[in-house]
Amino acid sequence: MKLIKEALEFESRKMSNMSTSDRVAASREAKALILNINEIYKESKDAALMDLMKRLTEKKKKIEKRLKGTPTI
Structure with missing residues (x-):
C-alpha cells in the first residue's frame, strides 16, 4: 500500500x-500519516499497523520536543 510505503520512507x-x-x-x-493509518487500523485491527503508528508517534514527539525547546525556569 502506498500509505505504508510513505510512512516507512x-x-x-x-x-x-x-x-x-x-x-x-x-x-x-507525521500527524497526517498517523491519522490515515489509524483509519485503516480501525477496520483491519492489524498489529503491524499499530506498531508502525507507535514508531511514527515516537519520531513525531522527538521532532516536537526539538521545536518547543527546553523550558526555562
Whole structure:
C-alpha cells in the first residue's frame, strides 16, 4: 500500500540539520500519516499497523520536543 510505503520512507528519513520550518512540516506530515493509518487500523485491527503508528508517534514527539525547546525556569 502506498500509505505504508510513505510512512516507512518518513521513518527512515534523517532529521538532523533541519530548519524550524522543516521540522514543522515533518511534524504535520507525521500527524497526517498517523491519522490515515489509524483509519485503516480501525477496520483491519492489524498489529503491524499499530506498531508502525507507535514508531511514527515516537519520531513525531522527538521532532516536537526539538521545536518547543527546553523550558526555562
